[in-house]
C-alpha cells in the first residue's frame with residue numbers, strides 16, 4: 001500500500017502574512033507539496049484567476065457544497081465564506097503527496113478535529129516578541145498601549161495551543177526556510193518511518 005502524504009496546515013492570526021508566506025513558498029522551484037485551492041464567496045481581486053487563486057462561488061453554490069459534505073472545513077470571515085474542497089485533499093494524500101492548506105484559525109481547528117495527525121504550523125506575528133522585549137525593557141510605551149497589546153497577544157498565544165509548531169514571521173524568507181525545515185523533519189519522524197523497517201523484518 002502506498003504511504004500517505006502529509007497534510008500541512010499553515011494558519012495564524014489575521015494580518016500576520018499567511019498569504020505572502022504561502023505565495024513565496026510556492027514560488028520556490030523545489031517545493032514538493034500540492035496547494036489546496038480554496039473556495040470562496042468573496043469577489044476576485046484584480047489579477048486573481050478562478051481555479052488558480054480560489055474557486056469563486058456564489059453563496060448559494062457554497063451552501064450547496066456545505067450541504068453535500070464537499071468541504072473539509074469552512075468558515076465565515078469578514079462576511080464571506082471560505083472553505084477547503086475535501087476530495088482534492090483526500091486524493092492527494094492517497095496518492096502519497098503532501099498537501100498544503102493556508103487557512104484562517106476557525107478552519108484550522110476543524111481540520112485538527114478531522115486530521116489530528118496533520119502538521120499544524122502557527123504563523124506568529126513578530127510583534128509578539130517585540131512586545132516581550134518592550135515589556136522587559138520597559139520602553140517608552142504608555143501602560144494603556146501595553147495593556148491593549150497584551151490583550152491581543154494573549155488571544156494570539158491562546159490560539160497557538162492547537163498547533164505543533166510556531167514560526168515567527170519576522171522575515172518572509174526566514175519564515176519559509178523554517179516551514180520547509182519543519183516539513184523535512186516531520187517526514188523523518190520515527191512514528192512515520194518505523195513501520196517500513198518493521199515490514200522488512202517481517203518479510204525476512
Ligand code: 5GP
Pocket residue numbers: 014018019038039042073074075077082083084102103104105106107108
Ligand atoms: P483573502 O480574502 O485575503 O484571500 O483571505 C482571507 C482569509 O481567509 C485569510 O486569513 C486566509 O488564510 C483565509 N482562507 C483562505 N482560504 C481559506 C479556506 O479554505 N478556509 C478557511 N477557513 N480560511 C481560508
